[in-house]
Amino acid sequence: MIGQIDTDHGRLDILVNDIGGEAYVEWGTPFWETELDAEMRLFRSGLLTHLHTAHAALPLLTRKPGGLHIEITDGTAEFNASHYRESIFLDLTKTAVSRLAFGLGHELDKAEATAVAITPGWLRSEMMLDHFGTTEDDWMRDSLDETRTEPPRDFAISETPHLLGRSVVTLAADPDRHCFNSTTQDTHGLAVHYGFNDLDGSRPDSWSFITALENDPAADPREFR
Template identity: 65%
Template sequence: MTSSHAPAEPESPPFVQRPLKDRVALVAGATRGAGRAIARDLARAGAYVYCTGRSTFAHPSDYGRGETIEATAQLIQADGGRAQALVCDHLRPEMIHEVVRRIDEEHGRLDVLVNDIGGEAYVSWGEKFWDTDFEAGMKLMNAGLLTHLNTAHAALPLLTRASGGLHIEITDGTSEFNAAHYREAVYLDLTKTAVSRLAFGLGHELIDSGCTALAITPGWLRSEMMLELFDTSEQTWLSDSLDADREVPPADFAISESPHLLGRTLVAVASDPNRHRFNTRTLSTWELADIYAIDDIDGSRPDSWGFMAAKEADSGADARDYR
């Protein structure tokens, strides 16, 4: 069971003790949420991290959020890590190729590629597909899938230059869950299942180069956007979820996980010399946390997908029993 109070984030160990100290990583979509946490945790493990995204101090994205790609790099540097923020719209292949050219020029290698751009901010709920604004729906698919294709196509020639490279797709939903559940919006459903399938396909194509591709799904992510949507904080989310006098967050938000559980499990995979056993698969943060004995920043190990299955069988299932 978790505490309702989040402890301070862990300090980074000395570089000589960091398992990724000689690795170079690219995190596409490192501006906020999962991408920011992944970038910070890779850097804490010693990797040199290139952080890409559209949102800058001068030009915020159309999400209407205050987070920027420069701020992510600043957080990493404040942690004692090494990072560069590179402005990149991953819908523009020429910008991605310039990022890859720069990584090649400065390091001559790419060890870890993380495709994290989501597009969930564009989802429209409660409409039949034929009643939706098609252009708006395709904006979600372009942000959540086309960016991944563009980035993989541009960066994999550098990643595959040496064996051992790791390509990770960040998706939403385990293969089992998505196979049996509709995500209540055609554009979102297609996007998230296609991202997992991309990891499956790339895993097959990377075998000859000695590289690995997989997808990782978090559970209910306690991102900045979720915390603001539910008018709660990283210090009070649990007590607020369990407060019967509040309309939000819903009680099920008690199963939520911080973005750093995703970051920590991803680092564990990247540090594992036997990571090719996961090639082509989609794994949850809970599965990986169990394999590597990793906890979230509050000391718990939430199993969101197990809880959701239990909730379908018994509407009275308690999220706290799955942490």
């Protein structure tokens, strides 16, 4: 694929490395009781794919100055430093993706390129809507409906994939984006910095809300949008 891009265009300006492995998490099982081969699927799909893709693409991305490498991760650096994700493999994979952007930022700096990790908040994807039995029109109402068990009340903080897309587009269009080199950014922080919103006009601050819940289980997600 990279060879075809080279043949067709002779350059690669932006790489967005976004491959997950959450479907392979074995929740609630201690690490030493998991089936190692099965759990390694998460590590291979959620991290090793990022390494393979970056290794193949970066020679082309660094051919000219100004390239942008974006790693999509889960959790801000601050949140991940103090919270465990209830699965050794998931915890290692998500924190390692941020660390990959950190390391690549140092190496790409020499090539006048930039590496940044971006985390969305609670992503309101089609898969999540289907899982909770709600729709893009009704998710907020259903989340706050006390007669329902799903979606959970916390789903009211969720954001559309468009917020992540707008984060990528706006960062790529910024000639001063190198100020974020080697860092992990979240969609809310970038929305505030650049002045854009989600489709409903809000700026969901998932990570602040999750932290607030630890001190106040009754925290209102609508106050963090």
